[in-house]
Amino acid sequence: MITTDYVPGSPCWLDLGAPDVPAAAAFYGAVLGWEYESMGESEDMEGGMFKKDGKTVAGLGKLTEEGARSAWMIYYSVADADATTRAVEQAGGTVRVAPMDLDEWGRMAQYTDPQGGQFAVWQPGTNKGVDLVDEPGSLSWTELYTTDAAAAKEFYGGVLGWWYGDMEMPGGGGPYSVVTPAGLPEERMHGGVMGMDEKDLALNGGRPYWHPVFAVTDCDAAVAQVVGNGGSVQMGPDDVPGVGRLAVCLDPSNADFVVLAGEQS
Secondary structure, three states: OOOOEEEEEOOEEEEEEEOOOOHHHHHHHHHHHOOEEEEEEOOOOOOEEEEEOOOEEEEEEOOOOOOOOOOEEEEEEEHHHHHHHHHHHHEEEEEEEEEEEEEEEEEEEEEEOOOEEEEEEEEEEOOOOOOOEEOOOHHHHHHHHOOOOOOOOHHHHHOOOOEEEEEEEOOOOOEEEEEEOOOOOHHOOOOOEEEEHEEEHHHOOOOHHHHHHHOOOOOHHHHHHHHOOEEEEEEEEEEEEEOOEEEEEOOOOOEEEEEEEEEOO
């Protein structure tokens, strides 16, 4: 489970780069019940925060990188963004955005792993991360689809200190590795790594990618909102034993995410 103590190596923030900010705000408002709070608009910047019941759950900004696809960026908490940057480079990754301060809020950097998956880190200042997780309408899991699961696990284990537990996907879906921050018990697992063929990663041109999983109370109702508001469904809804009912979705700009109604204990 994801919690808001944000120990090193745990997901702590996420934001969406969208070509049309008002359209993205309306879509996720309909699907996840989010309210959008603009931080102001100018020629150089457009964006703000998504909130659920008054609590920040994600960020939203204008997609400005030429040739980039609309996608969610997931940030992991670190004690030292500069040290993490050195570790990324030593492990064969590349730096997309060098460590930079965002006022007193914290220090961030963005990277690409050796297989091509993009991710980011956050060194907290006054802002430790999003206010709400693991509740309906908020982040509950993070997931990497990669062409080389073994290499990805070695990279992220070295850079972020993760350890892994391996399992078989139901129905012969292949191996799946769950991710837990170093030194924490298995119930604190926060994500997964899944190996896939390049042909199955067409959404990102055959390159690996991360996506968020959002908790919902009713998967089918969420999917109906996705489709009814211009999005589409890549897979599901399906029941996964021991997990719940989920669907892999695309928003109208083809940013991918998962909605999950967890099993009731």
